[in-house]
Amino acid sequence: MAETRYSKDHEYIRIEGDVGTVGISDYAQGQLGDVVFVELPTVGKALAKGGEAAVVESVKAASEVYAPVSGEVVEVNGELEAAPGTVNEDPAGKGWFLKIRIKDAGELDALMNEAEYQNYVKTL
Amino acid sequence: MAAEATTDTAGAAAPLKTPLHSRHVALGARMVPFAGYDMPVQYPSGILTEHNWTREKAGLFDVSHMGQCFLIGPDHETTAKALEALIPADIVNLAPGKQRYSQLLNEEGGILDDLMVTRSIDPDEDGALYVVVNAACKDTDYPHIEARLPSNVKLVRAEHRGLIALQGPGAAAALAAIAPEAAEMGFMTSRTMKVAGIKANVSRSGYTGEDGYEISAAADRIGEIWDTLLLDGNVKPIGLGARDSLRLEAGLCLYGHDIDTTTSPIEAALNWSIQKRRREEGGFPGAARVQRELAEGVSRIRVGLKPEGRAPAREGTEIATPEGEVIGVVTSGGFGPTLNGPCAMGYVAKAHSAPGTQLNLIVRGKPLPAVVATMPFVPNGYKR
Numbered sequence: 001m002a003e004t005r006y007s008k009d010h011e012y013i014r015i016e017g018d019v020g021t022v023g024i025s026d027y028a029q030g031q032l033g034d035v036v037f038v039e040l041p042t043v044g045k046a047l048a049k050g051g052e053a054a055v056v057e058s059v060k061a062a063s064e065v066y067a068p069v070s071g072e073v074v075e076v077n078g079e080l081e082a083a084p085g086t087v088n089e090d091p092a093g094k095g096w097f098l099k100i101r102i103k104d105a106g107e108l109d110a111l112m113n114e115a116e117y118q119n120y121v122k123t124l
Numbered sequence: 125m126a127a128e129a130t131t132d133t134a135g136a137a138a139p140l141k142t143p144l145h146s147r148h149v150a151l152g153a154r155m156v157p158f159a160g161y162d163m164p165v166q167y168p169s170g171i172l173t174e175h176n177w178t179r180e181k182a183g184l185f186d187v188s189h190m191g192q193c194f195l196i197g198p199d200h201e202t203t204a205k206a207l208e209a210l211i212p213a214d215i216v217n218l219a220p221g222k223q224r225y226s227q228l229l230n231e232e233g234g235i236l237d238d239l240m241v242t243r244s245i246d247p248d249e250d251g252a253l254y255v256v257v258n259a260a261c262k263d264t265d266y267p268h269i270e271a272r273l274p275s276n277v278k279l280v281r282a283e284h285r286g287l288i289a290l291q292g293p294g295a296a297a298a299l300a301a302i303a304p305e306a307a308e309m310g311f312m313t314s315r316t317m318k319v320a321g322i323k324a325n326v327s328r329s330g331y332t333g334e335d336g337y338e339i340s341a342a343a344d345r346i347g348e349i350w351d352t353l354l355l356d357g358n359v360k361p362i363g364l365g366a367r368d369s370l371r372l373e374a375g376l377c378l379y380g381h382d383i384d385t386t387t388s389p390i391e392a393a394l395n396w397s398i399q400k401r402r403r404e405e406g407g408f409p410g411a412a413r414v415q416r417e418l419a420e421g422v423s424r425i426r427v428g429l430k431p432e433g434r435a436p437a438r439e440g441t442e443i444a445t446p447e448g449e450v451i452g453v454v455t456s457g458g459f460g461p462t463l464n465g466p467c468a469m470g471y472v473a474k475a476h477s478a479p480g481t482q483l484n485l486i487v488r489g490k491p492l493p494a495v496v497a498t499m500p501f502v503p504n505g506y507k508r
Contacts, residue, residue, distance in 0.1 A: 033365070034172040036459040037434050037466075039488075055488065057436055059171040059459050060365055081434070 004092075005111035007068040008120065011053075012092065013100070015108065019074060022053065023096040024065060024087065027121045033058040035087040040076040040098060047071060047100060049107055054097045056087065069107040071100040142188035143286040143343040144350055151361055158364060159259035161189040166363040174366035175461040178332055179502075182294035183362035183370075184353055188286040191262030192340060195253045195269075197277035200243065203251050206277040207241065210269060212389060212408045214399035215253065221245030223312045223327050225397050227389050228257070228265060233410025233417075234385035235392065236268065237261040238377065242314045242327060254314070254325065256287070256338075258379045286346030291336030291370075293505055294358040299326075299337055302352055306337060311506045320352040331367065333374025333504040372467060373460045375428060375499025381439060382426060382455040382469055390417035391471065393426045424452065425477045428499040429468040429485065431492050434459075436466040437485040443472055444484045444491065451476050454485065460501055467501045468494070 004014045010028035013020040029035065039055040047053050047067035054065040076098045080086060087095040102108070112120060139162040148155065153164035164186065166174060177183055197203035204215040213226035220243055228236040242254040257265045270279050290299055300307040303319040306326055314327035324341040341349055353359050368378070377383045383392045388410065395418070402408065406415055431437050436459045443452035457468030468485070476483060479498050484491035 033166065034170050036172075036461075037436060039435065057459065059175070059369055059461065060165075062436070062438060084434075 003113070005068070005108055005113060006117035006120075007066065007111055009066050011065060011068045013068045013108070013111065014092075014096075015102070018102050018105070020069065020071070020100050020102050021096045022065075022068060022098050022100055023091055024056065025117070025121075026091050027124075029088050029091045029095070032056065032063060033060060035084045038080040038084050038087065038097065040078070040080065041073050043073050043076060045073045047073060053100075056084075056097075065097060067100065068111055069100065070103040072103070073098050074101050075099040140189070142186055143346050144186045144188060144288070147347060147350060148186065148361070153361070153363060156364075159189055161259060163189060164361070164363040166365045167361050169360070171363070171365035171369065172461050174360070174362045175369050177360050178292045178334065178362055178366060178370055179462050180293065181358040181360070182290055182292040182298045182336075182356070183332070183366070184350065184359050185289040185291065185362050185367055186286075186350070187289050187338070188343070188346065189259035190287055191257040191259060191265060192282040192285050192287060193255050193257070193266065194280045194282060195255060195273070195277055196280055197251045197274075199251045202274075203253050203277050204243075206273050207253060207255075208402070208408060210272055210409065211239070211241070212398045212402050212411070212414060213241065214401050215241055215243075217399075217401070218243045220247070220250075221313050221315055223314050223329055227383070227394065227397070228268065229389070229409040229414075230385060231409045232385075233388040233413030235379070235383045235387055235389060236385060237265050238379050238383060239265075240327075240329065242325075245313075245315045254340075260380060282340075284343045285340050286343045287338060287340045288346060288350055288353075289330050289332075289336060289338045290353060290359070291330045291332040291334045291362075293335060295334070295336040296507070298353060298356045298359050299339075301356065302349075309337075309507075311335075311508055319349050322349055324349065328507060331374075331376055332370035333376070333500055333502060333506075334370075335505045335507045369458060369461060372456055372458060372469070373462055373500060373502040374504060375469065375501060377426075378456055387426075387471070388413055388417060388422070390414055391422045391425055422474060424471045424473055426455070426469060426471055427477050428497040428501060429454065429457070429470060429483070429494045430497040430501070431466045431468065431485055431494040433492070434465060435487055435492055437468045437487050437492060437494070441468070441470075442486040443470055443494075444486055445476060446482055446484060448484075448491075450486075451483070462502045467497075469499065472496070
């Protein structure tokens with residue numbers, strides 16, 4: 001079964017084998033407000049943990065989406081270019097940003113599980 | 125994910141509250157510090173929905189943070205001349221009940237603030253001008269003005285008043301239902317009337333590019349007007365987020381961003397707000413610069429910019445020629461919900477300011493093609 005882990009910067013990564021699907025949490029989309037533009041990386045790009053993976057813009061501001069772990073981009077969600085609002089409507093599902101081939105599974109240990117993340121959000 | 129700071133945290137130490145503060149909280153607004161006040165940036169429906177609602181129906185804004193004051197002198201000419209010594213607009217010839225946009229200038233012709241000036245329609249109030257300045261500037265504007273008034277003209281802060289704006293194509297019908305006199309008012313006119321039974325000063329103006337009104341009333345009664353307007357199914361509360369996207373699409377300047385002490389009204393393309401008599405006679409701070417720029421032109425000018433594609437270019441973005449020469453900077457930019465695309469304004473070298481000129485906006489290090497566009501980006505709906 002796929003497991004989802006979260007960064008303190010509100011990215012999630014849903015792990016299926018050695019590939020992780022990256023997006024932003026429901027809390028993050030709520031804080032951001034209406035998403036009007038998403039800039040995605042090119043397939044094949046190598047991302048470093050904590051480095052910029054994508055950009056998400058609301059009416060008010062631009063925000064960076066960081067890679068929760070290191071790895072290579074294997075797929076991006078091109079649907080977001082025409083329908084960026086999907087990030088608000090379904091952040092954990094159709095609103096995903098990119099898929100990454102996880103370089104070092106050990107990096108996942110530093111991320112929060114679902115329960116830990118929900119507790120973390122409550123402290124904000 | 126890391127969001128840029130977008131709220132103005134200046135003076136946030138002990139945020140002030142408008143008379144409508146508790147209503148915003150009860151409506152579920154997200155409150156942010158703005159110009160020293162705790163203000164609603166959006167309500168639960170969100171900025172996009174609020175923006176579109178205002179363009180299609182009627183949006184209700186709390187702008188009580190803005191600085192309302194009166195200049196009071198013995199007669200209109202005396203008070204008007206006192207104000208004309210500080211701003212470049214013709215106020216002496218402003219007819220009773222009329223309103224005019226202008227700028228408070230420094231001796232170098234830089235803009236200290238922009239403001240609205242209204243002459244009372246009531247002959248008993250001859251000699252009084254109602255002035256509205258920006259919230260973030262009022263604490264410096266008032267002493268600046270007071271220090272330069274003749275002894276027979278006084279500045280009176282209207283601190284116990286609230287101010288709300290009702291904007292959009294549905295504004296006229298919504299206000300007419302509780303203030304029938306408002307229906308026949310022309311754009312940029314003002315009068316006193318009862319709104320929902322409460323004495324108020326109503327002007328037909330705003331900051332969205334739409335038809336609409338600004339309603340000033342006693343701070344302890346403005347909430348009743350607010351509540352009554354919200355009973356209308358076509359009226360919804362709108363936060364500062366949509367106020368900004370609405371004014372950007374309308375091509376209207378935001379003080380501290382698109383205009384400031386480094387920009388003159390001519391560089392800001394606000395020539396229309398300086399009437400002929402004042403251009404010829406001068407007699408306002410910075411007149412030498414303004415007259416020189418009118419005669420000889422400016423080296424840089426504020427223009428509209430329409431980026432290609434969907435990526436917004438934000439304030440501070442460099443503007444370059446297709447060859448890569450940096451010729452300006454974006455002063456306001458974002459996504460225009462009605463335009464369904466990005467739009468921006470900024471200052472560019474005069475040689476590159478003609479509508480249709482191809483330029484690049486340097487967004488995250490990459491050139492984003494854009495074209496110089498005429499403003500407003502969205503046709504305005506003013507009542508003429």
